[in-house]
Amino acid sequence: MIELPKPDPAVLARRDEIVAALRALVPDSGRGQGVIGDAVRLKAYETDGLSAYRQPPLAVVLPTSTEQVAAVLRYCHQNNIRVIPRGAGTSLSGGALPLEDGVVIGLMRMNRILEVDYADRLAVVEAGVTNIGITQAVAGDGFFYAPDPSSQLACMIGGNVMMNSGGAHCLKYGVTAGNLLGVKLVTIEGDVIDIGGAHLDAAGYDWLGLITGSEGQLGIVTEVTVRILRAAEGARAMLAAYRSNEVAGEVVDAIIASGIIPVALEFMDRPAIHACEAFAHAGYPLDAESLLIIEVEGNTAEQDFLLGKLKEICGRFDPISLRVAETAEESLAIWKGRKGAFGAVGRISPDYLCMDGTIPTGELPRVLRRMQEMSDDYGLKVANIFHAGDGNLHPLIMFDANDPESFRKAEAFGADILKLCVEVGGCLTGEHGVGVEKRDLMNVQFSEIELTQQRAIKSAFDPQWLLNPAKVFPLAGNPLLERRA
Amino acid sequence: MSAAFELAPADEEGVVAAVAQARADRAPLAICGNNGRAGSLRPVQAAARLSVRNLAGVTLYRPQEMVLSARAGTPLPVIEATLDANRQMLAAEPPDFSELFGVATPPTLGGLVASNLSGPRRIGVGGALRDQVLGVRAVTGRAEVIRSGGRVHKNVTGLDLCKLLAGSQGTLGILTEITLKLLPRPEASLTLAIAVPSLAAGVAALAAGLGSPFGVSGAALLPAGGHGFAGPTAVLRMEDFLQFLPHRSGVLRGALAEFGAVTLLEQAASESLWKDIREARLLQAAPDEAVWRLSLRPSAAPAAAGQLMRAFDARLLLDWGGGLVWVAGPATESAHGAVMQAAAAAGGSFTLFRAPDPLRLAVPVLPAEPAPLAAIGARVKAAMDPDGLLNPGRMGR
Incomplete structure (x- = not known):
């Protein structure tokens, strides 16, 4: 279990006064309640997408303007109160997990x-616009906002900026950082920059x-000022299934080496294939060890050309199954299992942890083999969904949250996977962020000197933490952080 | 500004030792690669120069993972040749600029990344050079080695010091090794050139091209023609598989006809044109003239350009769909004042990119930051380089 700093008793003792002060700064309005201070409603904010951790905050403030955010931060800064920014609360790393003595903004x-x-x-x-909301606002004119995290229906652009979110299509279009032009930042002192x-x-x-x-x-x-792009004329997917992860890994290498950058290149291992097929009936071959979903963009002729080349490459590696969508409907069918993967795994296991390491793609077979050995050792099943083109793994570790031992094992298994990712030249997190989840693993990836340097930069923005x-x-x-512990 | 002596350590440990010595001596260092852009930004006041040019060579290249690592002193042409052999490229198309600065040596990878210099392909999906930096190793002003990022394409572990260091002009740390994301080199390219009646029409034509679904990877405007064009000309580059280009260029050509007569440049002519644009050759800046780069909202560029042409005899070249305005003109404080005004009026940013020393010592080479940000910046500088040893004054601070 991950430790949280002990709350500041002085702040807890002032709860009513703090809530009243925040109410004055963010009054209720026609757009709803400005401050939540009652225990029942605070429960709704006690967790985020990492639901194993729960902690109701001191109060929740729901500002409607930059000026209100600035006023709240100024007040918290003057009163030494910790703040937790929150968008939609979809963080899978506990990025929006509250503190008992903290105010959620x-x-x-x-x-x-x-x-x-x-x-x-x-x-x-504004920061609270959903990721999909941006694309929806411009789709009628043929444009889109490129990064597309799986949570894009709910997650908000402010959170995307804070996590540098990715998605299935960032192989071609890049992550959030490459699609931003500007932000309005409110500092802890309440300055707007x-x-x-x-x-x-x-x-500069x-x-x-x-x-x-x-x-x-x-x-x-x-x-947030984002770059919007003109959408491609169309997209189409294909599916290729193989007898071993090694072979599928070679196919990924061969595709990248061919000079084609598919807009998506997704990999699923046997447990993921089975879970998704049982859930979505997408027609995935159940005798395969690994399955690739490859998507290309362009007009119909361009799609045909690229899919033809990819089919030739995939065909060289003795596939069990090779299916090229001829229509948009067939594309949807190929994607159907992958898109339902999280729900599918949820159906076969009461709970799962979604991990997020990145590895050099050449290390894929070795990492999957080690992960299977760990799975046997821990006695917990794992299914792998993987953005293969960019090496971003999403192992789903299945466990039972009602069994504390099972949860402890799942966390230890997850930590071992992430350590393995670092060991083979990768990193702890590709797109979900460190949050609380991977906080205590940071010294696996970074030296004490490096962490000290990063902390010093944090201190330059936020001297009191x-x-x-x-x-x-x-x-x-x-x-x-230890000062008040 | 030339330093009295130069240190050129052979490896990263040597860089650490040099910084540690400088720390002990309280003696600032001018940091450089091949020192080709000493004539850019503010001259550094330091008795010693530290060059990373001897930290050279590609240390990792995995074409099938689209990843390359090289030591900071590796010359750009070496990296380009390595990638070319595998039909890959640096997506940002970083410029050489040795001609612009009148130097014989090519830039180093470290120098380019430290300046975040991107060429015309900046507006394509690949983005800026800093977007392609997957990982760095650097020596801070504390004489400590830090790493940030790594060698994988997706990495959000910890604060992104790669971005902070890219573009920091050697003032926060000395890059020693850089890992970059690569892209396949497109099979074919061509350019559509549109004879436009005005700068405003030119920027609108570029916007039409960039707003098409055809993957335009270069969008520039030559206000006075050049490179064989007689008058104002907008140019749009398209790159992809050979089979795709006839259809795409045909459709786009039709859509652009409303802006002016369209001609097509085939591969060789297209490549030579974009090299001239990348190197800002079309500015034809005389050696004693100043060169500025303005980063603006593209639609604001025509007004800014007009303002500059009225203020002094500015010669211009617009890249990045109008978002990058190159300006050449007299190296005077009044011309610089006009550039600062034009950038501010357009809500954009400027860089005094090249000028004789006296002007660069006399005027702000970059825009001032708002006070709260400047205060944070000073604290970040102190966190990375507490004794102010690295390139003091280079960015004006």
């Missing part, structure tokens, strides 16, 4: 699209790049 009511400009190919949106804007690569330090993926450690983003503390950096060796 929820951005979900800041959900307006402020500007769309097709000539300059950008959209300015425009970083970047409607232009590329502003001169790359604050935008540093803030992206900073998991709420440096400030709160209230507005009030912004989303107890996330990202190990608690040990951090005087600012």
